[in-house]
Amino acid sequence: xxxxxxxxxxxxxxxxxxDLIGQLAAAGFEVVGPRLEQQAIVYGPIRSASDLPxxxxxxxxxxxxxxxxxxxxxxxxxxxxxxSWKKYLFPPTLTLWHARRxxxxxxxxxxxxxxxxxxxxxxxxxxxxxIAVQDRVFLNRAGQFTDPFYAKARQRLFLIAVxxxxxxxTCFCTSMGTGPQIDDPLDAHSAPRRGRxxxxxxxxxxxxxxVVRVGSAAGQDLVARLGLAAAAPEQIAEGRRRxxxxxxxxxxxxxxxxxxxxxxxxxxxxxxxxxxxRCLSCTNCTMVCPTCFCSSVADVTDLSLENAQRVRKWDxxxxxxxxxxxxxxxxxxxxxxxxxxxxxxxxxxxDQFDVSGCVGCGRCITWCPVGIDVTEEIxxxxxxxxxxxxx
Amino acid sequence: xxGPRACPTPVKPAVVRVRDYRRETHDTFTLVLDPPATxxxxxxxxxxxxxxxxxxGEAPISLSGDPGEGGGWVHTIRAVGAVTRxxxxxxxxxxLGLRGPYGSxxxxxxxxxxxxxxxxxxxxxAPLRPVLYHLRRHRAEYGKIALLYGARSPADALYLDELRAxxxxxxxxxxxxxxxxxxxxxxxxxxxxxxxxxxxFAPDRAVGLICGPEIMMRFTQREFAKxxxxxxRLYVSLERNMHCAVGFCGHCQLGPSFVCMDGPVFRYDRxxxxxxxxxx
Ligand SMILES: Cc1cc2nc3c(=O)[nH]c(=O)nc-3n(C[C@H](O)[C@H](O)[C@H](O)COP(=O)(O)OP(=O)(O)OC[C@H]3O[C@@H](n4cnc5c(N)ncnc54)[C@H](O)[C@@H]3O)c2cc1C
Ligand code: SF4
Ligand code: SF4
Numbered sequence: 001x002x003x004x005x006x007x008x009x010x011x012x013x014x015x016x017x018x019d020l021i022g023q024l025a026a027a028g029f030e031v032v033g034p035r036l037e038q039q040a041i042v043y044g045p046i047r048s049a050s051d052l053p054x055x056x057x058x059x060x061x062x063x064x065x066x067x068x069x070x071x072x073x074x075x076x077x078x079x080x081x082x083x084s085w086k087k088y089l090f091p092p093t094l095t096l097w098h099a100r101r102x103x104x105x106x107x108x109x110x111x112x113x114x115x116x117x118x119x120x121x122x123x124x125x126x127x128x129x130x131i132a133v134q135d136r137v138f139l140n141r142a143g144q145f146t147d148p149f150y151a152k153a154r155q156r157l158f159l160i161a162v163x164x165x166x167x168x169x170t171c172f173c174t175s176m177g178t179g180p181q182i183d184d185p186l187d188a189h190s191a192p193r194r195g196r197x198x199x200x201x202x203x204x205x206x207x208x209x210x211v212v213r214v215g216s217a218a219g220q221d222l223v224a225r226l227g228l229a230a231a232a233p234e235q236i237a238e239g240r241r242r243x244x245x246x247x248x249x250x251x252x253x254x255x256x257x258x259x260x261x262x263x264x265x266x267x268x269x270x271x272x273x274x275x276x277x278r279c280l281s282c283t284n285c286t287m288v289c290p291t292c293f294c295s296s297v298a299d300v301t302d303l304s305l306e307n308a309q310r311v312r313k314w315d316x317x318x319x320x321x322x323x324x325x326x327x328x329x330x331x332x333x334x335x336x337x338x339x340x341x342x343x344x345x346x347x348x349x350x351d352q353f354d355v356s357g358c359v360g361c362g363r364c365i366t367w368c369p370v371g372i373d374v375t376e377e378i379x380x381x382x383x384x385x386x387x388x389x390x391x
Numbered sequence: 392x393x394g395p396r397a398c399p400t401p402v403k404p405a406v407v408r409v410r411d412y413r414r415e416t417h418d419t420f421t422l423v424l425d426p427p428a429t430x431x432x433x434x435x436x437x438x439x440x441x442x443x444x445x446x447x448g449e450a451p452i453s454l455s456g457d458p459g460e461g462g463g464w465v466h467t468i469r470a471v472g473a474v475t476r477x478x479x480x481x482x483x484x485x486x487l488g489l490r491g492p493y494g495s496x497x498x499x500x501x502x503x504x505x506x507x508x509x510x511x512x513x514x515x516x517a518p519l520r521p522v523l524y525h526l527r528r529h530r531a532e533y534g535k536i537a538l539l540y541g542a543r544s545p546a547d548a549l550y551l552d553e554l555r556a557x558x559x560x561x562x563x564x565x566x567x568x569x570x571x572x573x574x575x576x577x578x579x580x581x582x583x584x585x586x587x588x589x590x591x592f593a594p595d596r597a598v599g600l601i602c603g604p605e606i607m608m609r610f611t612q613r614e615f616a617k618x619x620x621x622x623x624r625l626y627v628s629l630e631r632n633m634h635c636a637v638g639f640c641g642h643c644q645l646g647p648s649f650v651c652m653d654g655p656v657f658r659y660d661r662x663x664x665x666x667x668x669x670x671x
Contacts, residue, residue, distance in 0.1 A: 145639070296640065333670060336669075336670035
């Protein structure tokens with residue numbers, strides 16, 4: 001996570017992935033990565049390579065997700081599932097503080113929830129970018145505010161990126177400039193508007209092992225302990241070829257030209273009414289999105305009324321309570337809520353954080369129960385740029 | 392408008408004591424609080440605190456006292472729901488949680504040497520009162536000062552004795568109106584915008600500060616525009632749902648702005664596009 005080293009790529013045989021996992025565990029990391037659970041690939045504890053979804057892939061389309069056997073034994077032969085890594089940095093539920101009555105006053109103690117040191121195994125290019133996007137939200141915000149839990153959890157991460165070699169049916173990372181290839185952190189300035197990113201190790205999967213690139217001093221230490229040999233030029237070339245093939249097969253495309261201005265100037269476009277007819281305001285898209293950061297707090301007490309706590313939970317701009325104040329609701333219609341979500345992600349985010357709020361992972365398309373597709377909605381607005389609803 | 396300043400407590404409130412409680416109207420009251428030990432009592436007019444009642448919840452409430460006094464922190468609050476009603480039950484000696492001050496402030500620097508027109512409705516006078524204290528304290532630095540204030544009824548009007556005393560002292564023009572009068576009411580009747588014809592200011596050198604219900608702010612902007620006060624010289628304070636006050640929770644967004652940290656006070660021309668979009 002500190003100074004990147006421009007070392008030559010190494011080779012990790014598949015039989016030695018368990019050594020890498022073991023070294024991380026020995027160094028005090030909780031290793032988490034992709035697992036098969038309830039017919040989906042989700043992120044959870046990984047004790048050995050056998051916990052990985054070996055030989056499985058995910059077939060994704062608007063409103064549909066299905067697992068299928070691959071014809072091979074690929075370890076990371078899927079795309080992304082309904083979970084994102086944000087649950088480890090920005091947990092779905094978090095107690096912020098406890099308050100206790102003492103005599104005629106009360107005291108407030110910040111919650112001492114300590115995030116563990118975690119190694120994330122299998123972070124995709126889009127997901128590295130998503131973490132970098134949330135860094136801009138929660139760390140040193142406007143030079144003033146830092147979320148204390150996020151900062152601690154983030155500092156304790158070890159990131160093992162794995163490049164995609166299978167393009168998903170709903171992905172558009174090539175449009176957003178976030179994948180499938182994982183750029184060397186040394187080249188990160190080549191995508192200045194899309195967020196910095198860094199990894200400790202970046203893996204490219206081959207049939208019998210992984211080409212390993214080192215992105216940090218911590219990554220360097222780890223590979224030194226494993227004593228890996230240099231990757232052969234043919235292995236490096238084969239990895240490049242596979243990732244390039246995934247880029248060619250990308251499921252979706254989004255024209256991002258002037259996207260911010262396009263959406264800002266089309267706030268009264270009739271397409272918002274058309275999408276509101278289909279949208280159920282179910283919040284799925286915001287829950288699965290790796291960059292969505294909205295939350296609510298609830299202040300709760302125990303039965304004795306002596307102890308209180310403030311609990312923060314993920315919230316969504318689709319929830320009916322979201323924009324209410326006493327005496328009114330600023331966004332009563334689904335049309336306005338959908339417009340808020342889409343224009344925030346693809347337009348206001350640039351104003352706020354100088355980066356796109358979307359990294360093109362496709363989750364919101366896959367997990368929308370009615371298959372609403374952000375790329376299709378935006379393309380429709382672009383195709384009829386400037387049209388206004390009647391009223 | 393001046394930008395926000397650093398706050399040492401992004402999520403955890405400090406525990407402070409109520410120094411004084413004063414009933415203002417049938418549903419509105421003022422609390423004077425001991426400022427937290429750390430940080431002192433400094434705030435800029437227009438900023439707000441998050442006030443927490445043990446076990447009940449938190450609400451954003453503007454500072455409404457004298458920014459130059461260095462005494463307690465003053466909050467005037469209308470009891471409308473769970474948190475504000477619980478705040479209404481506090482009395483001197485009681486404790487509550489407080490974090491802040493947060494947000495941007497009214498443009499007192501830019502307004503120097505200009506006429507200042509303050510237009511407010513209902514509880515919207517509370518966030519403007521620190522401006523009035525400041526203007527009185529630095530009276531010579533400003534041109535003409537006019538306050539246009541509208542309330543629903545005489546029983547709802549805030550700070551009447553104080554406003555009338557200031558008027559009697561000849562320091563500023565105070566124009567008051569209510570929607571519905573009663574036999575004792577000797578001031579105007581009708582909307583606050585109807586007071587404009589009597590307001591004494593020079594449009595070419597005036598700054599307008601507006602706080603009240605959004606519909607009232609829209610009509611007020613039009614009155615200013617009719618008289619030639621450009622949007623660049625108008626400031627509004629907006630209310631939105633706020634859970635964190637530090638730009639994390641997302642609830643208060645209006646287009647690209649986080650009302651809690653980019654506002655609540657905005658120069659009108661900078662928020663106009665989104666303020667004028669319905670349900671933005
Ligand atoms: C910057 C700013 C300054 C303000 N200054 C003042 C002032 O000086 N004086 C004054 O009287 N008022 C002021 N207000 C308004 C005041 O904050 C609201 O009246 C108050 O929040 C109402 O809360 P309540 O619980 O009493 O009311 P309720 O009616 O119970 O709640 C009001 C609404 O807020 C929503 N809500 C917001 N936060 C929460 C939460 N944490 N949990 C659950 N629901 C929530 C609810 O959906 C509900 O619809 C200000 C508001 C803002 C944004
Ligand atoms: S908006 Fe959709 S495609 Fe973009 S990052 Fe969020 S979930 Fe992924
Ligand atoms: S767009 Fe789809 S996923 Fe998002 S709220 Fe609407 S129906 Fe739910």
